[in-house]
Amino acid sequence: MDSALEDECQAINAIYSADTLSVLSHDPIICSLNLPGEVNISLRLEFPSDYPDAPPSILGTQSVGDNVAKGQGSHAVDLAREVLAEVYQPGSPCIFDLVEEVNQRLQQYEQQSSQSQGHQEQQDAQRRGQQHSDDDASxxxxxxxxxxxxxxxxxxxxxxxxxxxxxxxxxxxxxxxxxxxxxxxxxxxxxxxxxxxxxxxxxxxxxxxxxxxxxxxxxxxxxxxxxxxxxxxxxxxxxxxxxxxxxxxxxxxxxxxxxxxxxxxxxxxxxxxxxxxxxxxxxxxxxxxxxxxxxxx
CATH class of the missing domain: 3.30.230.30 (Impact, N-terminal domain)
Known part of the structure; x- marks a missing residue:
């Protein structure tokens, strides 16, 4: 493994937890990236031999926890690929920026989904005629x-x-x-x-x-x-x-x-x-x- 990638592994694991970025194989270089904000989702990354002069590839999910909502793993992969295209600069390590930005966007997505679900439940209640009047707001x-x-x-x-x-x-x-x-x-x-x-x-x-x-x-x-x-x-x-x-x-x-x-x-x-x-x-x-x-x- 290239020394630049090894240094990045050590830095990422020091910032988050010891197994945030783990090397799974050396030829090709495959790593597992546990998203700190989403402990039940980890991504599978492949690094080229000349990284960081060339970007890594996000192959998919390495693991998805049982309590993760259906489709959340695929969404995390798609989001990570989108973020990687934005943050990668040739010659510069990019994993820290990738982790931080993916976590922020996943949290935003979850909050928006929760608000949308609440709005949908309210609409369902209105259709069932169960919406409370102002007098019953308590x-x-x-x-x-x-x-x-x-x-x-x-x-x-x-x-x-x-x-x-x-x-x-x-x-x-x-x-x-x-x-x-x-x-x-x-x-x-x-x-x-x-x-x-x-x-x-x-x-x-x-x-x-x-x-x-x-x-x-x-x-x-x-x-x-x-x-x-x-x-x-x-x-x-x-x-x-x-x-x-x-x-x-x-x-x-x-x-x-x-x-x-x-x-x-x-x-x-x-x-x-x-x-x-x-x-x-x-x-x-x-x-x-x-x-x-x-x-x-």
Missing amino acids: DTLPDELQSLDLLPSDKEPPWIISDPFTEKKSVFVARAAVVSSPAEAKSFLAHLLATDKKVAKASHNITAWRIHGPNETAFQDCDDDGETAAGGRLLHLMQLMDIWDVMVVVTRWYGGVHLGPDRFRLINTAARDAFVKGGYVKDSSKPDTNSKKKGKK
Whole structure:
């Protein structure tokens, strides 16, 4: 095996896992490439003897896990071939760029497929005459919220709403409100999801709250709503800002482009904007009177 390919194997396996790029044979040079983001799919690649002066070939799948959806393996092969044609430059190793781009596009494809499936299910429900009316919107809430006593539809929680923040077509908006108990926080969230269809259909509604309870007790909780680790980061922001007796909901509408770690910055930026607008941030230059300054919507 050429030293350039050997060096690339070592680098790829150091970045991901020890068996990400494995040599299966030396004449011809056949390798197995496990996609890190799709651990149940591996591709079979053939490298020419003069790689990287000449591009590798993607022969097909090396293995496909039992729980992989039908057609997903073929889609991964087609996508990898498309990406390879875009990223390969004569004389330059290309496997790292291939892995990163294929993973991003597969994740985007899965999310779009999930959204399309949800849309199809909604259409099927409408055809069966099972679409709920606005009065029954609470039936679409998560199980843990359905049992709560919802606020009357005409009693809007005192939300303080941030400016919208947009990045690569993803939109982030935060809502913050004063709450006195976890039950009230959950009730506010349930009311929001039941009365605002646009929010209910968003990609994620990340929540966090910190509440002083009776007898010097304290309640802190958060929910990622599918945006992994986002809820914990939101709660950590509240801890750093020393914000109490407040809940926050950051809504994200996914724009089709992965933002990577930038999404956490935007989530926190939206939340911080709502906290500041609501007057929930303590002014260290003034004495603490234990009072909450309420902002205007």
